[in-house]
Amino acid sequence: MTVQCELCPKLCLIESGQSGECRVRVNIDGVLRTVVYGHPCSVHVDPMEKKPLFHFLPGTDIVSIATVGCNLHCRNCQNWEISQANPEDSPAHILSPERLVDLTIKQNCPSLAYTYTDPIVFYEYTYDTAKLARGAGIRNVLVTAGYINEEPWKRLLEYVDAANIDLKGMTEDFYREVCSGTLKPVQDALVAAKARGILVEVTNLIIPTLNDEPEQIRELCRWVKSNLGGETPLHFSRFFPRYKMRHLPATSPRTLDTAREIAMSEGLDYVYIGNIQSKAGQNTCCPACKRLLIERSGYTILQNRLKEGSCPDCGREIYGVWK
Amino acid sequence: MTRRRFVQRILKAGSGILLGIVWLGKKASPRKFVWAKRLEKYPGPLKALGDVSKQGKWSG
Numbered sequence: 001m002t003v004q005c006e007l008c009p010k011l012c013l014i015e016s017g018q019s020g021e022c023r024v025r026v027n028i029d030g031v032l033r034t035v036v037y038g039h040p041c042s043v044h045v046d047p048m049e050k051k052p053l054f055h056f057l058p059g060t061d062i063v064s065i066a067t068v069g070c071n072l073h074c075r076n077c078q079n080w081e082i083s084q085a086n087p088e089d090s091p092a093h094i095l096s097p098e099r100l101v102d103l104t105i106k107q108n109c110p111s112l113a114y115t116y117t118d119p120i121v122f123y124e125y126t127y128d129t130a131k132l133a134r135g136a137g138i139r140n141v142l143v144t145a146g147y148i149n150e151e152p153w154k155r156l157l158e159y160v161d162a163a164n165i166d167l168k169g170m171t172e173d174f175y176r177e178v179c180s181g182t183l184k185p186v187q188d189a190l191v192a193a194k195a196r197g198i199l200v201e202v203t204n205l206i207i208p209t210l211n212d213e214p215e216q217i218r219e220l221c222r223w224v225k226s227n228l229g230g231e232t233p234l235h236f237s238r239f240f241p242r243y244k245m246r247h248l249p250a251t252s253p254r255t256l257d258t259a260r261e262i263a264m265s266e267g268l269d270y271v272y273i274g275n276i277q278s279k280a281g282q283n284t285c286c287p288a289c290k291r292l293l294i295e296r297s298g299y300t301i302l303q304n305r306l307k308e309g310s311c312p313d314c315g316r317e318i319y320g321v322w323k
Numbered sequence: 324m325t326r327r328r329f330v331q332r333i334l335k336a337g338s339g340i341l342l343g344i345v346w347l348g349k350k351a352s353p354r355k356f357v358w359a360k361r362l363e364k365y366p367g368p369l370k371a372l373g374d375v376s377k378q379g380k381w382s383g
Contacts, residue, residue, distance in 0.1 A: 259327055
């Protein structure tokens with residue numbers, strides 16, 4: 001019997017013995033099953049800044065996990081070896097939600113990230129772990145493309161504290177041709193997460209010739225400002241030739257600087273540049289008095305001048321979760 | 324046309340319309356998300372959990 005997976009907008013109709021597009025949700029004898037529950041392929045302790053999250057517990061470590069699989073197939077994917085892998089070919093650990101929460105406590109980490117591939121496709125594992133983690137006082141972070149249907153997204157958000165969500169482009173054509181997805185569900189997911197009170201940061205990977213036109217960047221910034229608010233941190237990330245996009249050059253530093261200038265001129269308060277060394281593009285400054293608040297170098301915090309989440313010079317409250 | 328045939332036609336048309344409305348209603352109603360059940364046995368190879376304290380090589 002065919003089953004339909006209603007987790008993401010792809011709504012895969014899965015024949016018996018087959019998997020959905022994500023490769024990890026399968027139909028076994030007419031029952032939808034997740035093959036990666038409790039089986040992460042990657043478990044590490046990362047700096048929070050690597051996610052990247054700049055406004056959520058800066059300077060802390062975060063246990064980070066992923067299973068194989070993804071519901072998008074971005075031609076530029078930097079983690080394609082695991083995101084586009086079949087579970088049959090990919091070694092995985094055995095790690096129940098209970099053991100994962102214990103491990104997080106033992107590592108002395110205040111939070112747990114569901115990241116690297118996309119936590120949407122290991123939804124049930126993410127959900128159960130996040131619920132347990134919340135009960136143990138651990139915060140939950142999603143790093144995701146946000147390609148999910150409304151109902152499962154709202155259920156998961158109940159246990160999420162922060163999310164870095166990709167906004168990969170601003171046209172349906174871009175999402176269709178580069179990612180094999182669609183734009184609208186991602187925008188809806190972003191708005192829903194912000195409305196739920198979750199700390200949301202947005203990442204946009206700038207790919208030469210595909211989404212690097214100033215007008216495209218301006219449109220994205222305007223959308224972020226009017227739908228998520230000017231306080232939402234926006235990370236412009238540098239593209240490197242990977243996977244099926246090895247023919248394109250890496251994004252030039254100038255393009256990233258221009259993107260940051262555009263975003264700030266459109267009224268976004270916190271705009272960062274990632275995947276590249278950039279002094280100004282990594283620091284947090286007060287949007288009111290412009291003084292330096294958090295100085296970073298790579299994933300390291302050099303200084304954090306925030307006082308109770310506010311600027312020590314002018315008292316302006318800074319968007320974020322600081323303790 | 325006899326009265327019986329006329330009534331039959333009305334009933335046929337009515338049930339057709341009703342079926343259409345039910346079909347449309349099902350299409351328009353919000354999708355109920357169904358939880359995927361856990362598969363106990365991982366289909367690929369298993370590996371031991373090593374030193375997790377080192378930084379991951381993957382992006383994100």
